[in-house]
Every structure is written in structure tokens, then in C-alpha cells.
Amino acid sequence: MIWVAVLSLAAGLACGRFVFTPPMLAAVDSLTLVALRVLVFSVGIQVGSDKSVFSRVWHHGWRVLLAPLGVVIGSVGGSLLVGRLLGLPANISGAVGAGFGWYSLSAVLLGELAGAQVGTIAFLCNVFRELIALLCIPLVARYFGYMAAIAPGGATAMDVTLPTITRSTDETTAVLALLSGLILSMLVPVLVPLLYHLF
Amino acid sequence: MTFSSFCILLFLLAGLLLGLTVFPKKLLKANNLLLTAGIALVLFCMGVSLGSSPTLGADLAQAGVSALVLSVAAVAGSVAVVWLLAKLFKGGRGE
Numbered sequence: 664m665i666w667v668a669v670l671s672l673a674a675g676l677a678c679g680r681f682v683f684t685p686p687m688l689a690a691v692d693s694l695t696l697v698a699l700r701v702l703v704f705s706v707g708i709q710v711g712s713d714k715s716v717f718s719r720v721w722h723h724g725w726r727v728l729l730a731p732l733g734v735v736i737g738s739v740g741g742s743l744l745v746g747r748l749l750g751l752p753a754n755i756s757g758a759v760g761a762g763f764g765w766y767s768l769s770a771v772l773l774g775e776l777a778g779a780q781v782g783t784i785a786f787l788c789n790v791f792r793e794l795i796a797l798l799c800i801p802l803v804a805r806y807f808g809y810m811a812a813i814a815p816g817g818a819t820a821m822d823v824t825l826p827t828i829t830r831s832t833d834e835t836t837a838v839l840a841l842l843s844g845l846i847l848s849m850l851v852p853v854l855v856p857l858l859y860h861l862f
Numbered sequence: 863m864t865f866s867s868f869c870i871l872l873f874l875l876a877g878l879l880l881g882l883t884v885f886p887k888k889l890l891k892a893n894n895l896l897l898t899a900g901i902a903l904v905l906f907c908m909g910v911s912l913g914s915s916p917t918l919g920a921d922l923a924q925a926g927v928s929a930l931v932l933s934v935a936a937v938a939g940s941v942a943v944v945w946l947l948a949k950l951f952k953g954g955r956g957e
Contacts, residue, residue: 671902675909680918688914695907700873702900707877708885708893729951733944741939742932749928759929760936767901770908772870779911780921786905787929788936795937803941810948814940852874 668767672786699775703852706768710849719842730813730820730843735850738763738817739858754862755781761854762789763817763847764796764824772855792817796824804831813840818851820844 679688719727738760746756755777762769766789774782796815804812809832816824821844829837885893915921 667898667902668905671905672909675906675911676913676918677909678906679910679913679915681913683910683914688910691907691910695904695911698900698904698907700869702897702904703870704873704877705893705897705900707874707879708881709877709890709897711878711881712885712887712890714882726951729947730944733947734940737939737941737943738936739939740943741935741937744939745931745935749931751928756932759932760939763936767905771901771904774904774908774911775870779908779915780925782908783912783922783925784929784932786908787926788932791930791933792936795933799937807941807945808948811941811945814944815937817936817940849878852870856870 668786668790695775699771702768702771706848706852710845713845719838723839723842727839727842728846730810730839731846731850734763734814734817734843734847735761735854737814739854752862754859755784757862758855758859759785759788761851761858762792763819763851764789764792765818765848765851766790766793768851769855772852773859776856776859793819793823797827800824800827801831804828809833809836810839812836813843816840816844818844818847821848 683691739757740760742756742760743753746753746759749756755773758773758776759769759781762773762785766786769789770782770786773785793816796817796819799815800812803815812828812832813820813836816828819825820828820840821842825837825840825844828840832840912918912921
């Protein structure tokens with residue numbers, strides 16, 4: 664998946680730089696808007712179709728919410744803090760942090776809201792987050808406990824980083840990680856625009 | 863909230879409702895494919911808009927540095943807060 668994403672972005676860069684004419688560039692702009700709506704619709708179907716989630720949430724009770732809540736506060740808080748140091752506007756650093764590692768969707772949302780430059784920051788930041796998560800989850804599990812090992816992956820705890828989390832912790836934590844990833848995935852398309860308009 | 867991001871939320875909600883109710887399981891694979899294609903298309907468009915900027919090199923360098931710092935902060939912040947919450951609400955699993 665990451666290669667599809669990187670190649671698409673690279674192909675677009677090359678076309679925008681060397682191939683496309685100004686009228687074509689304008690057409691691409693309006694195409695983006697339509698593609699984005701189809702994309703988000705498709706995300707909704709995917710998440711809504713997994714009904715077993717609801718019974719599992721019921722089984723584990725409110726503790727299920729602990730990890731996603733911590734990831735939301737920690738990601739947005741951390742991003743806001745260093746965003747200040749970088750001289751980025753608070754609405755941009757907060758919204759980039761709320762991508763929770765889902766680089767494709769957060770990049771697309773912010774690209775649409777704030778332009779390609781901010782979209783690129785969101786893309787790279789959340790690709791880096793996924794890579795850092797894959798590298799540091801075993802260490803976090805060892806030194807900060809199993810619950811904390813769910814945190815680095817953010818939304819990717821339901822797919823890309825789930826195998827690593829499962830290997831570094833136990834079955835219960837793996838289920839909590841999956842649920843945390845799902846809840847965070849649902850929050851990305853809500854929180855990114857919200858934070859962007861809030862500050 | 864602008865009209866555009868309001869629309870995005872509406873489309874998400876419509877998808878969720880459809881997935882929860884009548885969406886046939888058989889079409890989930892096709893939906894997954896649509897998802898991948900959509901992501902590729904939108905990233906391509908973003909690349910085009912970025913590539914057509916005359917200050918491409920400087921744009922990318924600045925984006926890379928900001929992105930790296932933001933990602934480290936987001937991971938560190940998440941681990942710290944989840945660790946703290948897990949400590950506060952102990953009696954828990956997986957410790």
C-alpha cells in the first residue's frame with residue numbers, strides 16, 4: 664500500500680512539473696474534490712461493515728476507550744507543542760497530528776482544505792509515524808507497558824502495525840489495539856477538518 | 863466549518879450507514895479496491911498541484927523537516943498520555 668501511495672505521489676509530481684498544461688491543472692483540481700468524496704464514502708462503508716466491533720466493545724467495556732483517548736490527546740498535544748516551535752499555525756499542526764498515522768486520508772483531507780504544501784506535510788508526517796511506530800513498538804512495550812505499545816501506531820494499530828503489537832504484547836492487548844485503531848480511523852475524517860477550523 | 867468539509871462528513875456518514883445496514887458482504891473486496899484506487903488518484907492530484915509550484919525544491923525540504931519533527935512529537939505524546947492513563951486506571955490488563 665505504501666508503495667502505491669509513494670508512486671502515485673511521485674507520478675503526480677512529475678506530471679505537474681513537466682507534462683501538464685495550465686488548463687489541465689485546473690481540471691485536476693476539480694477532479695480532486697470528487698475523488699475525495701468517493702474516497703470518504705468508501706471508508707465509511709468499510710468501517711460500517713465490520714459489525715463484530717460493537718459486540719467486542721461491549722465485552723471490554725469503557726477500558727476500550729483508554730488507548731484511543733490517550734492517542735488523541737497525546738498526538739494533537741504533542742503536534743501543537745512542536746508546531747509552535749516550528750512556527751506553524753496551530754490549526755495546521757493540530758490537524759496534521761490528528762492524522763494518527765493514516766497518511767493517505769489525512770494528506771488528502773488537508774491537501775483539499777489547506778493546499779498541496781500542507782497536504783505534503785501531512786503525508787510525510789504520517790508516513791514517518793507509521794515507520795517510527797514499527798521500529799519503536801517492541802521497545803515501548805518493554806519499558807512503558809503493553810497499553811502504551813498501542814499508542815505509537817495510532818490508526819494503523821488496526822492493520823499495518825497490528826502484527827508488531829501482537830508479537831510484542833498479548834492477545835487482550837491485540838484486541839484493544841485493533842479497536843483503538845478502528846476508533847481512531849473513524850475519528851480522522853472528523854477531527855482533521857474540525858481542528859483545522861477550530862484554531 | 864466550510865461547505866466543503868461539511869460535505870465530506872456527510873459522505874462519510876452515508877457510507878457508514880450503508881455499511882451498517884444493507885451493503886452486501888460480497889462487494890467488500892470491490893470497495894477495498896475502490897479505496898486503493900481513490901487514494902492513488904487523490905495523491906496523484908496532490909502531486910500534480912505540488913509539482914506545478916515553481917518553488918518545488920524548497921517546498922519539499924520544508925515539508926520534510928516539519929513532518930519529521932511533528933511525527934516524533936505525535937508518537938512521544940501518544941505514548942506518554944496512554945502510559946499515564948494506563949497507570950491512573952490500573953487493575954488493568956496486559957501489565
